[in-house]
Amino acid sequence: MKQSTLLVIILCLFFISGHAQDRLLSGIVRDAQGRALPGATVQSQSGLGVVTDSFGKFAMKVSADTILLHVTYVGYAAQQIAVRDIQVPLVIQMKEGSISLSNVVITPDDTEIIHSLSKYDLSVRPINSSQEILRYIPGLFIAQHAGGGKAEQIFLRGFDIDHGTDISISVDGMAVNMPSHAHGQGYSDLHFLIPETIERVDFNKGPHDAEYGDFTTAGYVSFKTKDHTDKNLIKLEVGQYGTFRTVGMFNLLGNTRTDRRDQLFVAGELFGSDGYFESKQGFRRYNGMAKYSNEFDEKTRFTATVSTFYSQWSASGQIPVRAVESGQISRFGSIDPTEGGRTSRSNLNLQLVQDLGTATLSNQLYYSHYQFHLVSNFTFFLNDPINGDQITQSEARDILGYKGEYQRHDYLGSVKLESKLGATMRYDWVDDIRLSHTKDRKEVLSDMARGDVKQGNAGVYLGESFTLLPQLVLDAEIRYDHLFFDYNNRLDQTHQSEDKGIWSPKARLNYQAGRNLSFFMKAGSGFHSNDTRVVVAQNGQEILPKAYGQDIGVFFKPAPWLAMNVTLWNLDLDQEFVYVGDEGIVEAGGETNRKGLDLSVRAELTSWLFADLDMTYTKARSVDEPEEAQFIPLAPVFTSIGGLSFDSKTGWTGSVRYRYLGDRAANEDNSVVAEGYFVMDAMINYTRPRYQISMTVENLLNQEWKEAQFLTESRLETEPQPVEEIHFTPGTPFFAKAGFTIFF
Template structure:
């Protein structure tokens, strides 16, 4: 008998007792909040050992042997419920949970590792109210950001040893709509989240690695999906002001006043600041959003939302170290202060979630995005053109049309709970006049380096099977297929010609979970992800390096060493067939060889006292370029050690706030590590006094007033009076001590 037969026999012996159990009684029901909203992912535990959770409709179902049971319900932010029931026949038990303060003792470790991280996200959002659009990304454990163009440009992202630039290796979405822009004027995967009003965020679904079938392009280092609120607990108006001419207003108005099974609210944000640079940023941003939700008689959910956002700014750009050290400029000065940009985005989104029966459901989503972008930069100053300078302008106008759909079904086959998801979608990007131009003083175009139209189409389909063999062991096997069509028309060519390439990719994934006991869940994950290349590069290279794969694996655990502490830890490895590097002055993304990364990540959440919470995320990574010689194989700007954390407090008298730190270690700025990008340690603080009808707040960034470099690059440049170019660190100075006060009125 070979090893395969022995393995199958042993698995069969282990599962036989579950298959033979006489589970012929069904306990089911519905769980909602005080406001009548269904609650998903409520933990349900019977006799401290048999568990399940509610689905997205707030429903639950579990098969049991006849007998007496102690049922316990827990959900983050809600009071726990315990009840004794006697089961002699199929029974329905409905529950209503009341909101309360966060208690980590109520967080139960699940056999589903993804749900464990969602609970961490829920805790973070409740304990760390997001103060700005930059904080939207900082809510993701282990993720670092840097801003380097006046506040209006998308942030630079660091995660799992990746300098992701603006989104090459992380999938971002809001209410199911994509944030990453394929074949973008400023770089592949460009992700601008500034259209999202921070106060509207209800939850963040995030995870690291390419292990999830519903995540496609750019899902290598991880993904994050932001969900906005379906309804408002109360209306509010917020006024915030601070140093550097900063003013921000936010309004969130409930328009239906708790009408049964219908909700409609409107939110707006207006933001102005001059910034802390010597040349004013003249930054302005305005957001509007409206969202309607209704539940039909069959518990179907319809959500329709519309939002629009526009932003403009001036920027001082990245400055060379030598200009500051020589006294030519201060660290808040500039070489070319005519940089800046304008951008806008309008979204229409319709989602329909329908239960078919007790075991299955359908979801549909349609979205339309209208997007415009114009960015003026000068990376090298007078390197190429000693007379006019090297200023460039990148611009585009695009529309995105998309559909997503899925079918989910929950079955029990031979004693095994099987949850099946079949889904798919289509995304079409119609990009008009994508352009890279040589400009002067931000308004005069000398000539175009590149100009054309991009059409990019992505079909995808996936199937995922989650099998829970017993209360301890589950496995999820998934398979995803993506097919791309890349079309480009070069407007600088004399003759009209559509250059086209097509390619498909198959991405298998496997997740294993074993619940050792009520406090410890072990997991192992493996899978393949990918990131696509820019259409302009794809057609120029005749289809080579279109969809390089990422092979990744994780081994780790979510556990509770104490009732008031939750820990998530993982050892991981990721191999990437082709690393992409953004070349700013050429406006393209070019391949730079195979890479590998391995590391460890730890997230800790600890409730020290009823009113005091501690959290920390620590990430250690070893990134290596595989096609380079030893000593010359560093990946420029890839982070090797990061940590984010802090203390949050919430007194019953209404005083609440936090003290938070950010730490980024020194890292190589080039391949041979002869130039170093300096790390930093920062402290930020928030203090609020909250009452039922108002809140007074004070927030301070960089309370120690550290001098730090936020974004750093090794760049070859030449200043106006220099005869020879110099390659060195160019940086954007980080925020100095920056205080803001706010007043919020609730009604």
């Protein structure tokens, strides 16, 4: 540690002596309405540059008296600006323009490149639902297997993440993951997010960002919603299987003006569908959102968001292959048609960001009230041959969270220093978290687990970024989390508490080898907490399993119309214990290793035709098991997502997309295989200033595919003995819907 510190000091002194003549150029980038544009790239003629902060501000060291700047931002026309007086801060105003891959530029910061590519993807790919936007993360797959109302199952980097165990998900800084959830650890339900309100999605893979703590092992996904809407809209969509959807977004303070600093818009969504199953889903979801933002002055921004959602549904559940092959049911039939559920979440999110000159200070406070009730039957008549094995999981939860961060930008000679100090706090009160044996969705036969959970997580993180050369950036970060677990068992009248802390160091090195080429290396550790009921059952032992990740990769643009990213990665996990919410038991896992290769390609084939391709290969193995039994069940091996999108500039836009998930092991020795699938979707829109007409088709080729698969032991009512085999939820058949939107 002392040697590393000494090396940094020597490097700093070297660059101070060599570049003391450099001077500081600063400015701000705004849109036509005068609003700040965070994430814009400002480059000098050398091709090196900086990215604007949350207030649209930038600062860079220059050595020449006359500077030619190239300013880019996805969705805006690029600008060339000749600066002759660097003493005067610049005010750069960007005008909206066509989407172009040329506006995605290579920088010495791989995170900023990913953010630019994410914004580019959102611009050229049509949005269908907030959950599907998770598929924008290369290599991430989702699967729905409970009637549309349950949070989707997630797969990433060789993980069957279940519903969020190994990925941190947030919306406007508010945590989505639910620790110690009735259905599973880290449960993440994004259905409260209306897709039309999404401004951008940021992500990164691996445990490499100190800002994100619990659950950040395979990576994080951060959604940012719009602060304003320039157009009011009303949308109506109708489709097969009794599907309908209406959305409204309204600016309540009139048209945006350059002299207006406050914005208020509301959005609402109503969605319903009977589904393609023989037993109608009766699915209904209601969403509401209001967001108020105010720039009290050029240095203070306040945002308040209120949102709520409620959904209810029936589900056909997972069905065994043998029941379909024997003709007992069709692939869209059910064994227990009384499955289903209801859930709701209401949120209040307050954010205050202040510009302190060379620093920014942000404070956030949020509160959520959440309710969950899920009825499932995975084993049918295995445990209770008379009443069946139906279970009900339920809970009521209140969440209070805080996040604060201080960021500072300084120069030590020519060495740019970016410091950040952050603190996070979250406390969950979970009342009557319950697992019950039920019948016909109504009668409670017995309680298998029941109690109350209190769980807290206090964290602090520190990071320092050294721009050792204009093209070389070193980031060093460390995070500390202390977690508190409390469980009151209502069944045996016991009460237990545990607490434990964990350190997570991280480091990143980014090198821009040229205007169109950048390399990066990352190493760091992260963790995911285990369920409170696991923690007390194990008496506080091995309750915060660590993840150790290493990434090495390259971003390059061999042509202005082509961008590529290749990443080699490795991820090791320590021993962990998992609470199986479906059975109310604790299962021990072992040490695991995952390694793989990610490839992403973006191409602007013409001014109106865009192509994208994401491919991942992963080898996931258990370390402590014999070689023939080292497969990790349901871990993806090969995945690919891609498509063509077009924008004719005459109002016609659309896309044709595919997703492919290869065969994968369903058990530890790969003797049972979960079948892969290839599915194509298509969308076309015709947009005019006052209206839009759209058509969407899912599963264009009408493939028969299994969306979710599990190797499960079950017994049907007429069977004398249980059978272990694949149980699955059938994927969507050919499904078409049409939409009409009015803008005003």
